[in-house]
Amino acid sequence: MSDYERCKTCGEYGWTGASAARFGGHICPPTWEARIHETKYENEWTEIHARDAEEAASKFCQQHDSNGDYDIIQSGEAEIEVRKWGEDKIALIDISAESVPTYYAHRRAAPVEPETALKTAQGEPK
Ligand SMILES: [Zn+2]
Numbered sequence: 001m002s003d004y005e006r007c008k009t010c011g012e013y014g015w016t017g018a019s020a021a022r023f024g025g026h027i028c029p030p031t032w033e034a035r036i037h038e039t040k041y042e043n044e045w046t047e048i049h050a051r052d053a054e055e056a057a058s059k060f061c062q063q064h065d066s067n068g069d070y071d072i073i074q075s076g077e078a079e080i081e082v083r084k085w086g087e088d089k090i091a092l093i094d095i096s097a098e099s100v101p102t103y104y105a106h107r108r109a110a111p112v113e114p115e116t117a118l119k120t121a122q123g124e125p126k
Contacts, residue, residue: 010049031085034060037092040081053082057093065097073097 002017007026014026033045034056046063050056057080061072072078078095 012049029055032056032082033085034080034082036064037079037081045083047085053084053091054093056082057095061095061097073099 002015002020006013010028016026029049029051032048032050034048035043035045048056048059050059065072076097080093081090083090
């Protein structure tokens with residue numbers, strides 16, 4: 001059996017289950033560790049699954065902001081230290097951040113009267 005679901009390890013969607021591996025099912029991206037450059041002596045490394053150092057830094061910021069008070073999105077930038085799990089070499093990644101406006105649409109139960117019908121009712125010329 002296979003299911004298309006969110007991976008509990010890395011958070012990405014993919015095919016999981018016993019038979020998924022045989023037809024190209026989900027494999028977690030490599031493990032990285034990330035932390036904020038400025039506060040590196042105050043905070044532990046955070047484990048992140050990502051394809052490369054830049055994606056690891058972006059994912060770290062997203063996670064850091066949603067678990068905290070959104071200080072990265074508020075300042076618009078951050079410097080993130082990233083290293084591949086088990087390796088000593090640290091890369092410094094510059095992050096620029098912006099929030100994206102989102103519009104939510106909900107149709108009302110009562111439809112709006114057509115404009116021509118409204119004009120006729122008010123006695124205006126057609
Ligand atoms: Zn995964």
